[in-house]
Amino acid sequence: MRIFVLLNPTNKHGTKTEYTLFRKELQKLGFLQLQPEVFMRVTSSRKSCDKFFTKMSAKAPKTGRIIAYKMTEKQFSRLVYITGKASVQEELIGSKDVIIL
Numbered sequence: 001m002r003i004f005v006l007l008n009p010t011n012k013h014g015t016k017t018e019y020t021l022f023r024k025e026l027q028k029l030g031f032l033q034l035q036p037e038v039f040m041r042v043t044s045s046r047k048s049c050d051k052f053f054t055k056m057s058a059k060a061p062k063t064g065r066i067i068a069y070k071m072t073e074k075q076f077s078r079l080v081y082i083t084g085k086a087s088v089q090e091e092l093i094g095s096k097d098v099i100i101l
Helices: 015-028 046-059 073-077 088-093
Strands: 002-008 032-035 038-042 065-071
Touching: 002 015, 002 046, 015 046, 046 065
Parallel strands: none
Antiparallel strands: 002 038, 002 065, 032 038
16 A cells, blocks of 8 residues: 655744754654655554654644545556656555565
8 A cells, every 4th residue: 555645834933943843753753755735654464554644643733735646456457658657666666565685
């Protein structure tokens, strides 16, 4: 499973600080930043996915909008790149649960 988190901060006073702290928390939890406001993490099961949703909810800022959704590996493999190509990390992991280095 993969978790995608989309951030949409507002221009209210103090929002920038809250979102900076939230982004740092996402990185501590193992999320990769795909684009400035888009983060992704690979998890092993739905149960571990739900744990991350709980952790994110506890640290989420009060303003703006945060959208998080789950995607299976099969759904992820159907992504279409309009421009550009898959990153090295995406090519390495693909739909594998375990990677031996």
